[in-house]
Amino acid sequence: TGKPVLLALSQVFATPFLVSLLLVNNYTLSMVLLVPTYLFGEMWYGPAAALVQDLTPPSLRGFATGAYFVVISLGALGPVFVGWMNEAFAEESACDPDVDDPTWSMIIGIACFYAASAIGFILTALATKKQTNDHLLKALDVKQVSTFEKSPLLILEEN
Numbered sequence: 110t111g112k113p114v115l116l117a118l119s120q121v122f123a124t125p126f127l128v129s130l131l132l133v134n135n136y137t138l139s140m141v142l143l144v145p146t147y148l149f150g151e152m153w154y155g156p157a158a159a160l161v162q163d164l165t166p167p168s169l170r171g172f173a174t175g176a177y178f179v180v181i182s183l184g185a186l187g188p189v190f191v192g193w194m195n196e197a198f199a200e201e202s203a204c205d206p207d208v209d210d211p212t213w214s215m216i217i218g219i220a221c222f223y224a225a226s227a228i229g230f231i232l233t234a235l236a237t238k239k240q241t242n243d244h245l246l247k248a249l250d251v252k253q254v255s256t257f258e259k260s261p262l263l264i265l266e267e268n
Contacts, residue, residue: 112160113234116153120227123150124220131212150223153230154181164237184222191218 123146130142158177165173194214 112156112163113230113237116156116160117227117230117234119149119152120223120230123148124223126150127219127223128216131216153226160233187218187222191215194218 126142126146127150130139130146133139133142158174161173161177162170191211191214194217195211198214
């Protein structure tokens with residue numbers, strides 16, 4: 110259950126770097142801030158693919174991997190969303206008055222996608238926590254004991 114929490118934190122950590130790199134007026138500093146943005150914001154690919162494999166039974170792993178890649182390809186719609194927001198807000202660029210500035214559209218759009226993915230990873234962590242606990246109890250051959258008894262909540266079943 111550690112993978113989804115790590116992935117949610119990575120999305121949260123990437124957001125301030127993203128906002129900073131889009132708002133700074135120094136090109137060099139913007140490129141420096143791009144490194145942690147991508148380090149944290151895009152680190153989810155490998156662990157998420159491993160998580161898909163961990164959560165699905167062997168007979169469904171091929172289907173689950175295919176569905177995972179289909180969902181990832183929906184991320185290509187992000188630039189369309191940012192472009193739509195840019196037209197909707199139509200803020201004039203400081204450099205060229207004939208061009209709309211996409212800075213705020215990118216901040217709002219990308220930060221919203223980071224937040225949505227963090228929420229998704231947290232929900233995955235919560236959903237897999239119960240599944241992991243159930244598998245652990247079954248593997249250890251453990252049963253739950255009533256909280257009214259003056260004994261530990263879990264005891265090993267005697268054979």
